[in-house]
Amino acid sequence: MKEITIDKAWRGAERCKNCAIRHLVLFSDLSHQDFDRIHQPIDDLEYEPGTRLYHQGEELRYVYTVRSGLIKLVQHLPNGTQRIVRLLRQGDLAGLEGLGGQVADHDAVTLDHASVCRIPVPVIRDLQRETPNLHDSLMRRWQKALSGADNWITRLSTGNARQRVARLLLLLDEASTDDSFFLPTREDMGAMLGITTESASKVTADFRRRGWLKPLGGHRAWIDARALQEEVD
Amino acid sequence: MKEITIDKAWRGAERCKNCAIRHLVLFSDLSHQDFDRIHQPIDDLEYEPGTRLYHQGEELRYVYTVRSGLIKLVQHLPNGTQRIVRLLRQGDLAGLEGLGGQVADHDAVTLDHASVCRIPVPVIRDLQRETPNLHDSLMRRWQKALSGADNWITRLSTGNARQRVARLLLLLDEASTDDSFFLPTREDMGAMLGITTESASKVTADFRRRGWLKPLGGHRAWIDARALQEEVD
DNA sequence: CGCGCAATTGAGTTATATCAAATACGGTGG
DNA sequence: CCACCGTATTTGATATAACTCAATTGCGCG
16 A cells, blocks of 8 residues: 655645636635635645555545546454445545544545645634635535435445446446546445445456446446446446 | 324424434534524324335435434336445434435335434435534445445445354444444344345354354344354454 | 465355245124 | 233354465566
């Protein structure tokens, strides 16, 4: 597991005002004046695959907005097993629990190359106190995270291995803008679905043989969503 | 499934000020003046076991604070299977997603006899606009719900049936104040753990034979937490 | 080209689901 | 208080799915 590497850091809220995906991020509803209330640097960071942003139990000094890429939230059990409890993508926040002063509930690890904005917790606390514009935006994040977690239980942790893999692929596919999507390692698929690496591999290989899944290289793939949909219901 | 029955309705915010468990509920941080901003009735309701507060897809006009009892949140899949994604108990909120204007993500159904405060969504919206005191309290609810969901995945949807049942019993036990706790039907246990009713029954019966679980009648039970803890790690 | 890791595949074992039957339990009415 | 009924639970036999362990293949990268 690699440590964090910072490729570039823009440092500052000025860039936020002109952010290309501002409509998607936490600060979408902020006014021009609100940005002037930001007194600590917001850094724009690039992480390579397998980078850990923070780990379970750690004090969270930052909240992270995903600009691009995929991030997994991993939770460890006392007995050593681990489970991926959620995936974060464009517009999602990692480390939300830090806003309440809690330590991290999970490890946050990039799956592929990821671009992330790192916002100091005090910045959000201050903005929250001085402007109400952030509240709706923040509540939508909580809401989205929660419904994501619920879906994870019902869709990815219910039914047989075949259905779970199919639902995961459909989930990854519909999240993507183009017709290809990031295909996780079989080990990660297993950790997401509560099945073994081998089981994930066997189902995946079967889908490929049937022509419903086509790997495109570089950890990307295409699926026949129609066919896979029929597997799940 | 029974419809809602209202045994008593206190109607009004006056009672809230003197609520016996106010330190646990959403309005813990409100000032005396804040209560005067409440212009719609908050009803104190009693539900019998198996009552549905609302169902998935329904518009949420209220948020519900659990005063006592247990409530299950059930999510239905298109193929007809259903899964219990969370349990709510004293101090928890049902229908949080209604605050953002969304329809209900789940069915909310009482497991045992439950006492609940029903708060109109506009009341919370108004308070939120006029006083910042609610924000922390509300965020803690989101945070708690989310970590509850994460735990549900890692503890109750991971490992073999035996471990899952053990973890569920431990969870129900530690939530309880006295040394007894509510023991769900095997069917509900199955829906919580992603296993069949029969599997839940077989494990439960085995724990009983070993003396680690003692049913006390009236859907209540006692466990040897020490022994069960050893089963999970 | 070959090294190392990921993915695949297969055989054997175990756990869980499935189906069916028997038993226990709670509530109701006599 | 007891008998009865419907439902939940338990139990068993069998089928099936998933896990485990081990070996092999494939692939990306230096």
